[in-house]
Amino acid sequence: MTDDAGVSTAVQLFPTCLGDVLARQTVDDTERVLTALGISHSRPSGTTCCGQPAFNSGHDHPARAVAKATLRALDDGSDEPILVPSGSCTSMVRLHWRELFHGTPEAEGALRVARRVRELSSYLAEHTEALRALKPTLAVRVGYHDSCHMLRELRIKEAPRQVLATIAGVELIELASSERCCGFGGTFSGRYPEVSVAMADAKIDDLEFAKIDVLVSSDPGCLMQLAGRMSRQETPVRAVHLATLLCEALA
Amino acid sequence: MSATREDVGGTPLPPGWAQPAHQPDAFEISTTTFEQRATETMARPFARRAIANATDHAAALTTARFVGIDHDALRDKARQIRAHAIANLPDYLDQWIDAAEAHGTIVHYAADESEARRIVAQICRDEAVTRVVKSKSMASEEVSLNSALEAIGIDIYETDLGEFVVQAMGDRPGHVIAPILHRTKDEVHALFSTMAGRELPNEAEALTAFARDRLRHAFLTADAGISGGNFLIAETGEVLLVTNEGNGRLTTALPKIHIALVGIEKIVPRRRDLAVLLPLLTGHGTGQQITTYVTMVAGPRREQEPDGPERMHVVLLDAGRSALLGGEFEEALHCIRCGACQNVCPVYRQVGGHAYGWVYGGPIGAVLTPLFRGQVEGGELAHATTLCGACDDVCPVKIPLHDLLLGLRRRRDEEGCVPRSEQLAFALWGQVWSRPLLYRASTAVARGSLRVIARDGVLSAKAPLLRRWTAGRDLVVGRRRS
């Protein structure tokens, strides 16, 4: 199914493991936004995790085993885009599965899936007209956190900002530290908790933080880190996923 | 004939080094962990603030330096020069040696650190050297040259202001370019006042003047000058030195002997290639268009020249470098030691150079240390990064640091250097999450447990499996809106 502009209007959604455990709200909100846009969506059954935690720790065997399950679930013969509400997981599937499955029977399937995955905000940025027509409204001052893999691997910087700009009442305040790593780094956050927390503070202590109500990002991993530290510090700023903010603006 | 990549039909080459490059010296093995060393620096508020400020400042200067220039194209050219030089390393070294010897340079060959120390010590004995002035050299840090020379009774004066402080404090440089980044003026003031035997004014200018006087005396009385080298020019047999203080050139000018200790990877084919590399080295190092002093040395003093040493010795240092050639980590040899990756690294910004435990800090340190020192001493460092990729984006010679770090993590797994608990955890994880049914069951259990132990959607208790996470952070579980 495609709309007039030739953009596919049926999509699949890969929730990712964080979306299945800690960030279920993000997945729900993504679905609500898609529904509001009239984009039909489905969740392929049998997805698990993209394998990144093990891959980035140097453990290719378990990474491949886990990613294979997700690959089987996603490689269903359709050519519908697969939306991922996580820049980091998108980057893993899009850029690193090729390497992970190189020389295995899954190599071709991995390439097929890699071509279909889309980071959520970059997909939504192609629907800004339709979004605006829904008149999303929310009077908040927003800071945006660019997640590292989305910014420096996928090279997506403008898309989430274009999506934010569709919300009437949103004032986007560019943080000087918007591109600096939040300190999550997957297993890094558990290996070196003190350093990791200090890195989160380096973002949170940004002077401009006083000017914002909400910190928005497109990566549940970064949000888990930043929201966790802000909750501990009782920082009066909410950290939410782009999909959640959009959903609130559409309510 | 040596194998080329084409010979193996595009499949990955076998590792260039199955064993740690060489056995580290017993007295240098770092017995502390990255976390312990990091904690030490992080406990010093000034050091943390200074490191963050200085690196932010340097990174901003670098960005500003290349505004209006096709920086990316320049970096591509630099990468090409370095890749070509390293791919043809033995030929260019051969050419360099011929040219250097033709103008009277005496060339020595150090396969490892201990040989480098022996060679320099022997030169000093042969030349009856008792006092040495030294210009900042990371290669000499690698081989712990100072302690070896001190052991045979030689007086050594580090002449770079920062290194002079490092030496007097018994410290180690905290940054490739800015060695005392982590030290305060007050600390330098206290140190210099003790050395002077009187209270000096606590101002950078007066403190610098004190060091200048001390070191001027050393320059005028030293028997030998020891330097590193920023580049070796194959076509001319020259050694290039860059400094801002002028100590590099004086080191090569005033004593009767000049000894340069240079890593073999510093080779570049032609002088002309410096038109690309120099502005990148200085622009990425200090944000300068060019450093104050750029000196090209081609042998000892010649007849009719008013000053200069009677003899020039160059010690070519391998020490783990050639073992990287042709392998997965060859690109680490492209590094020109500008320090830019340290300046943008969000981890370095918090922990400084000492946390990396050896000579080099930041992303390149996390790569070079395990490669040069082996897994025992440095293997952990590959994990001491978030793989954020900021280093890849800034590197003037486009070293894929992110990929090298990931490769080192893999290597650590393959060599069985990963703690058993981590192995087991990932094996178990792989078993469970590769089966969608088990995955669903495990995530349901996780969700249920988190709901039970969380209070108001927030988990701040020190739950057994989450202790390291929740020490400084909450786990925000949240409640789903219907």
Add this chain to the structure above:
Amino acid sequence: MTDRASFLAAIRSTPRGSDPGLLDRSVAPDAPTQLRDGEHRADRLQAEAESVSTVVHRVVATEVGATVVGVLVAAGAQRIALTEDLAPFADAVREAATTAGLSVVGYAEAASKRAQAGALDATVTGCLAAVAATGSIVTAASGAGRAGALIAPNHVCVVRDDQIVDGLHELFDGDVLAEAGSIFALQSGPSRSADIEKVLILGVHGPGNAHVVIVAPD
């Protein structure tokens, strides 16, 4: 002891990495160190040198002696050395300096004893070339010696307009370096350090007071 043959053999025994080839000579380096179109060399040299705290003087040949000595007197310099490469202007500088009561020696003589060289207040040198795009002077062991341009706290360099090259590219590719001797050196501004809490200090081991006198063509 490792010798040349075994050292190189060990390196040659390693597999060879991929080689993108030598950077083509015809490829302009695109570097910040190239002159921009339509720029006058002497003007760019002045601008770049001033941006790194060099004091620049633009003079005609007959003004060199007085200008140089004016700088020396203002700096309070007493013991002055002149290097070989000052040749075309050496007599004028020596005469003006002597008239002003300064003590003048040849650098070769001063350098014969390190302590003597180390006690100089100022040196006056010529140069082999100057690089417009980087604001640098280029001295050679055969002319200014290795330390002639930086041993004293004050340095004055006399540059003839025809010695100025566009950028690093032109310097390294040109034949001007053929007669450099055992060293050639670029020097751009006063000696500096920011090691102590990032405070910029001029005059660490080299001169803190650096002057360039650009002599216009006749």
